[in-house]
Amino acid sequence: MTRLSDYFLPTLKDPPADAEAISHQLLVRAGMVRQLGAGLWTYLPAGWRVHRKIEAILREEMDAIGAQEMLAPVLQPAEHWEKTGRYAIDELFKLEDRRGAPMVLAMTHEEALTSHVARDVRSYRDLPVMLYQFQVKERDEPRPRAGVLRTREFIMKDAYSFDRDQDGLEASYARQSEAYERIFERCGLEWYRVESDVGMMGGSGAHEFMAPCAAGENDVALSDAGYAANVEVACATASPIEELPEPLAAPEPVATPGARSIDEVSALLDVPRGALIKSMPMIVGEEERPLLCLLRGDHSLNEIKLRNALGAAVRQARQEEIGERFGSPVGFVGPIGSPAGVLADEALRGMSGMVAGANRADTHLLGVDLERDLSADWADFRTVEVGDCCPAGAEIRIEPAIEVGNIFKLGTRYSKPLGATFLDEDGAEQTIVMGSYGIGPARILAAAVEQFADDAGICWPRAIAPFDIEIVALGKGDEEVAKVANDLYEDLRALGLDVLYDDREASPGQKFADAELLGCPLRATIGRRGLEAGELELQVRRGLEQSALALDGAAQEILERWQSLA
RNA sequence: CGGGGCGUGGCGCAGCUUGGUAGCGCGCCUGCUUUGGGAGCAGGAGGUCCCCGGUUCAAAUCCGGGCGCCCCGACCA
Numbered sequence: 001m002t003r004l005s006d007y008f009l010p011t012l013k014d015p016p017a018d019a020e021a022i023s024h025q026l027l028v029r030a031g032m033v034r035q036l037g038a039g040l041w042t043y044l045p046a047g048w049r050v051h052r053k054i055e056a057i058l059r060e061e062m063d064a065i066g067a068q069e070m071l072a073p074v075l076q077p078a079e080h081w082e083k084t085g086r087y088a089i090d091e092l093f094k095l096e097d098r099r100g101a102p103m104v105l106a107m108t109h110e111e112a113l114t115s116h117v118a119r120d121v122r123s124y125r126d127l128p129v130m131l132y133q134f135q136v137k138e139r140d141e142p143r144p145r146a147g148v149l150r151t152r153e154f155i156m157k158d159a160y161s162f163d164r165d166q167d168g169l170e171a172s173y174a175r176q177s178e179a180y181e182r183i184f185e186r187c188g189l190e191w192y193r194v195e196s197d198v199g200m201m202g203g204s205g206a207h208e209f210m211a212p213c214a215a216g217e218n219d220v221a222l223s224d225a226g227y228a229a230n231v232e233v234a235c236a237t238a239s240p241i242e243e244l245p246e247p248l249a250a251p252e253p254v255a256t257p258g259a260r261s262i263d264e265v266s267a268l269l270d271v272p273r274g275a276l277i278k279s280m281p282m283i284v285g286e287e288e289r290p291l292l293c294l295l296r297g298d299h300s301l302n303e304i305k306l307r308n309a310l311g312a313a314v315r316q317a318r319q320e321e322i323g324e325r326f327g328s329p330v331g332f333v334g335p336i337g338s339p340a341g342v343l344a345d346e347a348l349r350g351m352s353g354m355v356a357g358a359n360r361a362d363t364h365l366l367g368v369d370l371e372r373d374l375s376a377d378w379a380d381f382r383t384v385e386v387g388d389c390c391p392a393g394a395e396i397r398i399e400p401a402i403e404v405g406n407i408f409k410l411g412t413r414y415s416k417p418l419g420a421t422f423l424d425e426d427g428a429e430q431t432i433v434m435g436s437y438g439i440g441p442a443r444i445l446a447a448a449v450e451q452f453a454d455d456a457g458i459c460w461p462r463a464i465a466p467f468d469i470e471i472v473a474l475g476k477g478d479e480e481v482a483k484v485a486n487d488l489y490e491d492l493r494a495l496g497l498d499v500l501y502d503d504r505e506a507s508p509g510q511k512f513a514d515a516e517l518l519g520c521p522l523r524a525t526i527g528r529r530g531l532e533a534g535e536l537e538l539q540v541r542r543g544l545e546q547s548a549l550a551l552d553g554a555a556q557e558i559l560e561r562w563q564s565l566a
Numbered sequence: 567c568g569g570g571g572c573g574u575g576g577c578g579c580a581g582c583u584u585g586g587u588a589g590c591g592c593g594c595c596u597g598c599u600u601u602g603g604g605a606g607c608a609g610g611a612g613g614u615c616c617c618c619g620g621u622u623c624a625a626a627u628c629c630g631g632g633c634g635c636c637c638c639g640a641c642c643a
Binding site for chain 1: 567572576577578579592593600601602603604605634635636637639640641642643
C-alpha cells in the first residue's frame with residue numbers, strides 16, 4: 001500500500017528562489033525532482049513514476065509499428081564519431097580511458113546503431129528494420145535551463161529506421177510520424193507538428209512535435225489555415241509597407257550625416273523603416289566569400305534560412321572586414337556599386353523608391369529599385385513576423401513552444417561514412433537509407449505541467465499522472481475513517497487504479513494543499529462529516545470541482561469518473 | 567562566449583555599508599491540546615556564513631583569487 005506517511009515525497013511550501021519556469025517550480029515543490037548540479041536532475045519516486053508512465057506509452061506505440069527495443073552504451077569509442085565528422089561538436093562530452101584512448105559520451109546514437117547495422121546487415125532481405133531504445137544522452141549544453149526542460153543529461157527514446165531506398169524511408173518516416181501523433185494524443189498534451197531545420201543531424205527533411213507553453217524555447221509560426229513551422233524555417237508573405245516614398249528615375253544621393261542605423265536613417269529622412277534596404281555584410285563558407293544580404297528595413301535576417309539557401313555556413317562580417325571586403329564605411333553599406341556579391345530577400349521584389357546605403361560616409365541613396373538598378377540573386381532568408389500571411393493566406397501568429405519530439409530523414413548521412421550497405425537482388429552494393437526519431441519523456445512531463453497547472457499546483461493528464469487518485473483520510477486516530485480509507489484503497493487497486501493514500505497525521509489544509517500540488521486527477525476525501533452521511537467526497541483536480549459519492553459502490557463510480565477524464 | 571545577479575541551518579531570507587555574541591519565518595524533533603483548507607502552547611535539535619589566501623588583536627562583514635548556481639543574449643536534434 002502506498003502510504004504517504006512512508007513515501008518519499010518531500011513537498012515544499014515555497015519554490016526554490018532560482019526557479020523561474022512553472023514546471024521547474026512545481027516539479028520541485030511537489031517533491032518529484034531534485035537538482036544535483038547545473039542541468040543534472042534526479043527523479044524522486046513520484047517524478048519517476050510519471051517518467052515511466054510516459055515510457056510505457058512510447059514503448060507500446062513503438063512496438064505497435066514494429067520497432068524493436070534494444071540498448072546501446074552511452075560510453076563509446078571516439079572512432080565512430082570521427083568517421084561521421086561529429087567528433088568536433090562542442091556539445092559532445094569527450095574523455096579518455098586509462099590507456100589514453102579517446103572516448104565520448106553519446107549525445108545521440110546514430111553512430112552506434114548504424115555501426116551495428118553496418119556490421120550485421122548484408123542483404124536486402126534484412127531490410128527494412130527499425131530499432132529503438134530508451135537511453136541516457138549526454139550533452140555539454142552551453143546553458144542548461146528551466147529545470148528539466150533543457151538538461152545536460154536526459155533519457156531519450158531514440159528510434160532509427162534502416163531502409164533500402166528513399167521510398168522505404170518515406171514509409172518508415174510516415175509510420176513514425178503517425179505513432180508520434182498517437183503518443184502525444186495519449187499523453188494528453190496540446191501539441192502540433194511543424195516543419196523544422198535539419199540542424200547538425202544533417203539529412204533531407206525533418207519535423208518537430210511541439211507543445212505550446214510559456215517556458216518554450218522555440219518560436220513557432222502558426223496560422224488558422226493550418227500552417228505550422230518553426231520560425232527557424234518558416235516562410236510567409238510579408239505584409240506591405242504603407243506610404244512608400246515616390247519612385248525616382250534613378251537613384252539619387254542624399255546626405256545622412258551620422259545616420260548609421262535603420263532607425264536613425266528612417267527618422268532623419270522621415271520614411272518608414274520598411275522603405276529602407278537593410279544591407280548586411282556576411283561572410284560565406286570556408287572560402288570566406290563576402291556576400292551582401294539585403295532585407296527590407298523592418299525585417300530581420302534568419303541565419304538558418306540563409307545557410308540553407310546558400311548550402312554553406314555563414315557569419316556576419318566583422319567591423320574591420322566591412323571596410324576591406326565591402327568597400328564601405330560601417331553604417332553606409334549598400335548594394336549599388338558594392339564589390340561583394342549581392343543576395344536580396346524575396347520580400348524586396350517589386351519595391352521601388354527605396355533607401356539604401358551609398359557605400360560612402362554620411363550618404364544614402366534615394367529611389368533605389370533593386371530589379372532595375374542592379375542584378376542581384378534572390379532568396380527567402382528573412383525571419384517571418386506576426387501579421388505576415390501564410391501560403392494559404394491566413395495571418396501568421398508566433399508562439400513559444402517546447403520541442404517534445406522530432407523526426408528526421410537522415411538519408412545516407414550516417415550510413416555512408418560508417419559503411420552501412422547491403423546487396424540488392426542483382427548483387428549490387430547499395431547504401432542503407434536512414435531515419436531517426438527522438439522523444440524526450442522529461443519534456444513531455446514538463447510540458448504537461450506547464451500546460452495544465454493552476455494556482456494550486458499541477459493538474460496531470462490522466463494517462464501520465466503519478467497516481468490515478470489520492471485518498472485523503474481526515475481525523476487522526478479515527479478508526480472508522482481509516483478502515484473506510486483502507487477498504488477504498490483495496491477496492492480501487494482491484495479495479496486497476498494506482499492509488500496514493502495520505503494517512504499522515506497532518507492538518508486537513510496541509511493534506512489538501514499537498515494533494516493539489518502533486519496534481520493527481522482525482523482526490524477522494526474521507527472524514528467524519530461524510531461518513532455520518534454515508535458519503536465520501538470526490539474532487540476532480542482540473543477545475544477543482546467537488547461532489548459527494550455514496551460509500552456504497554464508490555470504487556466503481558470512481559473508476560467510471562476516472563475513465564471519463566482527459 | 568558576452569551581460570547581469572546570487573552563495574548565511576532542509577526551504578525562503580535578514581545581518582555585510584560602519585569588523586567584535588550568527589538572527590527571523592517556514593520546516594524538523596519531543597510532549598500536551600487540535601483535525602474539512604497550510605492549527606495552538608511549551609520545550610528542543612540543527613550553521614566549516616561556498617572555498618583558498620590576505621589585512622586585522624578580531625572577518626559572514628574589508629581586500630585578492632577561485633568555485634558553484636540562476637537569469638538575459640549568443641548557442642542548441
